[in-house]
Amino acid sequence: xxxxxxxxxxxxxxxxxxxxxxxxxxxxxxxxxxxxxxxxxxxxxxxxxxxxxxxxxxxxxxxxxxxxxxxxxxxxxxxxxxxxxxxxxxxxxxxxxxxxxxxxxxxxxxxxxxxxxxxxx
Amino acid sequence: xxxxxxxxxxxxxxxxxxxxxxxxxxxxxxxxxxxxxxxxxxxxxxxxxxxxxxxxxxxxxxxxxxxxxxxxxxxxxxxxxxxxxxxxxxxxxxxxxxxxxxxxxxxxx
Numbered sequence: 001x002x003x004x005x006x007x008x009x010x011x012x013x014x015x016x017x018x019x020x021x022x023x024x025x026x027x028x029x030x031x032x033x034x035x036x037x038x039x040x041x042x043x044x045x046x047x048x049x050x051x052x053x054x055x056x057x058x059x060x061x062x063x064x065x066x067x068x069x070x071x072x073x074x075x076x077x078x079x080x081x082x083x084x085x086x087x088x089x090x091x092x093x094x095x096x097x098x099x100x101x102x103x104x105x106x107x108x109x110x111x112x113x114x115x116x117x118x119x120x121x
Numbered sequence: 122x123x124x125x126x127x128x129x130x131x132x133x134x135x136x137x138x139x140x141x142x143x144x145x146x147x148x149x150x151x152x153x154x155x156x157x158x159x160x161x162x163x164x165x166x167x168x169x170x171x172x173x174x175x176x177x178x179x180x181x182x183x184x185x186x187x188x189x190x191x192x193x194x195x196x197x198x199x200x201x202x203x204x205x206x207x208x209x210x211x212x213x214x215x216x217x218x219x220x221x222x223x224x225x226x227x228x229x230x
Contacts, residue, residue, distance in 0.1 A: 037166075037221075044209065044221060044222070044223045044224045045158075045160075045166065045209055045211075045221040045224075046221065047211070047217070047218045047219045047220060047221060049217070050217075050219075059217045060217065061217055061218035062122070062217075062218065063218065095165055095166070097165075097166075105151075105152075105154055105213050105214055106154075106171070106213060107156035107168055107171045107211065107213055108156075108158075108166075108168060108211075109168050109177065111165035111166055111167070112165065113165060114165055
């Protein structure tokens with residue numbers, strides 16, 4: 001069974017750094033693109049970026065380029081989303097989600113449960 | 122960047138009624154790479170439709186997707202109580218970002 005298990009809720013201050021995780025199981029992690037989606041409180045879904053664990057090929061939305069870093073650790077089937085300088089506007093729920101193939105032009109078929117990040121000023 | 126505009130913003134219907142949700146793209150969606158997701162409060166989104174008209178695994182046949190180019194529709198033929206939720210379209214045919222629409226909320230009348 002495919003599962004994406006995300007790390008727990010975080011409360012941080014502006015200017016701090018943060019790395020949240022998404023541990024995959026039930027499939028061959030290296031062979032499927034995995035991405036991150038932001039949902040600000042009461043708002044819609046925003047596509048942030050994706051990564052191919054096999055070779056760490058990464059694609060970012062221009063809206064998030066330079067603000068976040070997406071990475072993986074293949075040895076533990078885990079994807080990461082990190083910030084080096086959090087802002088209050090980063091307060092949101094963050095979802096990881098998997099593409100159903102090695103082709104990045106595909107929808108997200110499995111989703112993590114979400115990680116709530118709260119940043120206070 | 123392709124902008125997806127969903128309408129209406131909110132659809133108020135009763136169980137058993139038909140729901141018709143629209144998603145319009147600012148430019149043609151390559152290969153009709155358009156997906157629909159359902160999101161209930163406190164839950165992650167769930168994939169319903171991909172490739173504009175293909176139901177994802179385990180999705181009931183009361184959900185159907187149609188359309189091509191710039192105009193797409195999600196139809197729920199007879200609303201069940203569990204279908205009241207927010208629905209998002211997403212295009213995944215263009216270079217990043219693979220944008221989402223702003224969502225349509227289907228609530229109980």
